[in-house]
Amino acid sequence: MEATFNSIIAAAAPLIIATMGETITEKSGVINLSLEGSLRLSAMTAFAIAFWVGNALVGFAAAAAVGAAIAAIIAFSSIRLKLNQIAVGFVLTLLAIELASFLGDSFVGERGPRVPPLPIPILSDIPFVGKVFFDHDLVVYFSYVAIFATWWYFYRTRPGLNLQGIGERPEAAFARGIPVNMLRFWYTVLGGAMVGIAGAAYSLDVKLGWRETLTLNLGWIALAIVIFGGWHPLRVAFGAYLFGALQVLAFQLQDVFPGVAQVLPIAPFPLMILALVFVYSDWFRRIGDRFPKMRNLLGSEAPAAMGTVFERE
Amino acid sequence: MTRVRAAVPTLVALALALAVGVALLLVVGAPPLETFRLLVEGSFGSASKISATLLAWSPLLLASAGLVVTFAAGLWNIGVEGQVIMGGIAATWVARTVPGPGWVLIPLMVLAGAVGGLLWAVFAGVLKTHGNVHEIFGGLGLDFVAAGLATYLVIGPWKRAGVASTSGTDIFRPEAWMPEFQAFGVGWPVIPVILGLLSVLVVWMLLRGTLFGLRLKAVGSNPYSSFLLGIPTNRYMLGAFAIGGALAGIAGTVQVAAFHHKLVPAISGGYGFLGILVVLLAGFSAVWIAPIALFFVGISVGSTQLDLQLGLDSAFGGVLQGIIVLFVMFGGAWSVRRASGRLTPQEEP
Numbered sequence: 065m066e067a068t069f070n071s072i073i074a075a076a077a078p079l080i081i082a083t084m085g086e087t088i089t090e091k092s093g094v095i096n097l098s099l100e101g102s103l104r105l106s107a108m109t110a111f112a113i114a115f116w117v118g119n120a121l122v123g124f125a126a127a128a129a130v131g132a133a134i135a136a137i138i139a140f141s142s143i144r145l146k147l148n149q150i151a152v153g154f155v156l157t158l159l160a161i162e163l164a165s166f167l168g169d170s171f172v173g174e175r176g177p178r179v180p181p182l183p184i185p186i187l188s189d190i191p192f193v194g195k196v197f198f199d200h201d202l203v204v205y206f207s208y209v210a211i212f213a214t215w216w217y218f219y220r221t222r223p224g225l226n227l228q229g230i231g232e233r234p235e236a237a238f239a240r241g242i243p244v245n246m247l248r249f250w251y252t253v254l255g256g257a258m259v260g261i262a263g264a265a266y267s268l269d270v271k272l273g274w275r276e277t278l279t280l281n282l283g284w285i286a287l288a289i290v291i292f293g294g295w296h297p298l299r300v301a302f303g304a305y306l307f308g309a310l311q312v313l314a315f316q317l318q319d320v321f322p323g324v325a326q327v328l329p330i331a332p333f334p335l336m337i338l339a340l341v342f343v344y345s346d347w348f349r350r351i352g353d354r355f356p357k358m359r360n361l362l363g364s365e366a367p368a369a370m371g372t373v374f375e376r377e
Numbered sequence: 378m379t380r381v382r383a384a385v386p387t388l389v390a391l392a393l394a395l396a397v398g399v400a401l402l403l404v405v406g407a408p409p410l411e412t413f414r415l416l417v418e419g420s421f422g423s424a425s426k427i428s429a430t431l432l433a434w435s436p437l438l439l440a441s442a443g444l445v446v447t448f449a450a451g452l453w454n455i456g457v458e459g460q461v462i463m464g465g466i467a468a469t470w471v472a473r474t475v476p477g478p479g480w481v482l483i484p485l486m487v488l489a490g491a492v493g494g495l496l497w498a499v500f501a502g503v504l505k506t507h508g509n510v511h512e513i514f515g516g517l518g519l520d521f522v523a524a525g526l527a528t529y530l531v532i533g534p535w536k537r538a539g540v541a542s543t544s545g546t547d548i549f550r551p552e553a554w555m556p557e558f559q560a561f562g563v564g565w566p567v568i569p570v571i572l573g574l575l576s577v578l579v580v581w582m583l584l585r586g587t588l589f590g591l592r593l594k595a596v597g598s599n600p601y602s603s604f605l606l607g608i609p610t611n612r613y614m615l616g617a618f619a620i621g622g623a624l625a626g627i628a629g630t631v632q633v634a635a636f637h638h639k640l641v642p643a644i645s646g647g648y649g650f651l652g653i654l655v656v657l658l659a660g661f662s663a664v665w666i667a668p669i670a671l672f673f674v675g676i677s678v679g680s681t682q683l684d685l686q687l688g689l690d691s692a693f694g695g696v697l698q699g700i701i702v703l704f705v706m707f708g709g710a711w712s713v714r715r716a717s718g719r720l721t722p723q724e725e726p
Contacts, residue, residue, distance in 0.1 A: 146713075152703070159696065
C-alpha cells in the first residue's frame with residue numbers, strides 16, 4: 065500500500081512541476097500551448113546533454129533553458145509582434161516534436177546518468193508518511209516546493225497579487241504602475257523553464273533514457289489539468305496526483321487484465337473531456353457558489369485576460 | 378509594386394527558414410545540398426513520384442479547406458485529425474459491408490467519410506457550445522479516441538483473417554479502390570485531386586459569395602456582437618464544424634480508398650495537423666491553399682527518401698515545415714508592425 069502511494073507521488077512529480085509552470089504562465093495572461101512539444105524537446109535535450117557531460121544536473125539546466133527559450137518565443141511574438149499565442153504555440157508544438165525526433169535519433173536506447181535517490185534522514189523514518197512522502201529524490205522534493213511556493217506566491221504576497229492582476233485586468237494593473245508586458249514575459253519564461261525541468265525529470269528520473277514516445281501526450285494532459293484545476297495551484301496539484309494515481313493503477317492492472325495495455329494510451333482522453341465537462345457544469349458551479357470563501361479553489365473561470373494582447377493606449 | 382513589396386518579408390522569412398534548415402543539417406553532419414536535392418527528387422523526380430505527391434496532396438487539400446471554414450468561425454479545430462480518422466473508419470465500414478459495383482460503392486464511401494467526419498466534428502462542437510469545453514481540448518481528446526478506435530478495429534473486429542497485427546485490415550476488394558487513370562506508364566489519382574481542388578473552390582465561394590459565409594466570418598471576428606445582431610452564433614459554429622468535419626472525413630475516405638486500400642491505425646497520415654500549418658501559412662484564406670499544400674506535401678513525401686538514402690531521420694521534413702510557418706508568421710507580423718510605425722521600444726521587453 066505505501067509502495068503504491070510512494071510511486072504515485074513519484075509518477076506525478078514531473079507533471080506537478082510542468083502544471084505549476086503553466087499555471088504561473090496562464091495566470092499572468094499568456095497561454096503556452098507548446099507543452100507537448102516543449103516537454104519532448106527538453107526531455108531529449110536533457111538526456112543528450114547529461115549523456116554527453118555525464119552529469120544529470122547539467123541536463124536539467126539545459127532542459128530548463130530549452131523550455132524557457134520556447135516560452136520566450138511565444139511571449140515575444142505575442143507581446144511585441146501581436147501574434148496569436150495559440151497559433152504560435154501550436155506551430156512550436158509540432159516543430160519541437162519533430163526537432164526532438166530529428167536531433168534525438170542517435171540517442172535512442174542509450175543509458176545515461178540518473179538522479180540519485182535521497183531519502184530525507186529523520187522524516188523518512190516516520191511510519192507510512194515517511195515512506196510515501198520523504199523517501200524520494202530531489203525532483204520529487206522540488207515538486208513539493210513548486211506547489212507550496214506557487215500557492216504562497218499567488219495568494220500571500222504582493223507580487224503574486226500583481227501577477228493575478230495582469231492576468232485578470234491588465235489595464236487596471238497598468239494604471240497602477242505595474243509593467244504588464246515585462247512581467248508577462250518573465251512569468252512566461254519562468255513557466256517555460258519549469259516545463260523544461262519537468263521534461264528533464266522524465267528522461268533522467270522517472271522513465272530513464274530517450275525515445276520518441278517518452279512523454280507522449282503528457283503535455284496535452286498537463287494543459288488539461290491546469291484547466292481542471294481552475295488555475296488554483298492546490299487544485300491543479302490534486303488533478304496531477306489524480307492522474308498519477310490513474311497511471312500507477314493502470315500499470316498495476318496490466319498484469320491482471322492484459323487487454324488493458326491496448327486501451328491504456330487513450331484512456332486519459334475521454335476522462336479528460338468528462339473532467340472538463342464536470343468542472344464547467346452548473347452542478348459544480350453551484351457547489352462553488354455555496355462556499356464563497358473557497359471561491360479561488362472552487363471557481364473554474366480562466367484568468368479574464370488570458371490569451372489576449374495588452375497594448376498601452 | 379506594393380504587391381512585390383508585400384512579398385519581401387515572406388521571401389526573407391523563407392530564406393531564413395532555409396538557412397536554419399541548413400544549419401541543422403550541418404549540426405547532425407548531413408550534406409545540405411544533397412539533402413535538398415533528395416527532397417525535390419523524392420517528390421517530383423519522376424512520373425511515379427509526382428503521382429504519389431499528388432495523391433498525398435488531395436487529403437491535405439480537403440483537410441485544409443475544411444479548416445479554412447472552422448477558422449473563419451474563429452474555431453481552433455484541433456479535432457481535425459480525429460475527423461479524418463473517423464472518415465476513414467466510416468468509409469472502410471462501407472467498403473466491408475456494402476456489395477455492388479465501384480460506381481455505387483465509391484460515392485457511398487465518400488458520403489460515409491463525410492458523415493463520419495461531420496459527426497465527430499459536431500461532437501466537439503456540442504462539447505464547446507453546450508459543455509463549455511474549449512474546442513482545442515474537446516477536439517484533441519476526440520482525436521485520441523478516434524485513433525484508439527482505429528487501432529482497436531484493426532487488431533480486433535476487423536483483423537485480418539487469422540492474424541491480428543497493427544499493419545492493417547484486409548485489402549479492400551478492387552471495386553472499393555478509387556480508380557486511377559493510366560498515363561506515362563503510371564496511374565494518376567485524378568478523382569482524389571478533383572475532390573481536393575473542388576473542396577478548396579467550394580470553400581472559397583462559400584466564404585466569399587454567400588450570406589452564410591459572411592455571417593460565419595462575423596461570428597468568427599466577434600461572436601458577441603454577432604449574437605446581439607441576431608445571428609444564432611452556436612448554430613453557425615456547429616455549421617462550421619459540420620462543413621470542416623465533412624471535408625476532413627472525405628480526406629479519410631481518400632486515404633483508405635485511394636492510398637492504403639485498407640484501414641491502418643495511422644490512417645490520418647498527419648494531414649489534419651499539417652493542414653493547420655498550411656492554413657496558418659495561407660493566412661486563413663482559401664486562395665493560397667493549393668500551392669502551399671503542394672509545397673508542403675512535396676517536403677513530406679520527399680523527406681521519406683532521406684531515411685533511405687542518407688540515414689537521416691525523416692522528421693527533418695516536419696522540422697522544415699514548422700520553421701517555415703513560424704518564420705513567415707514572424708515576417709508578416711513584423712512588417713505590419715513596421716508599417717504602423719510602432720516597432721519602437723515602448724515597454725521592455
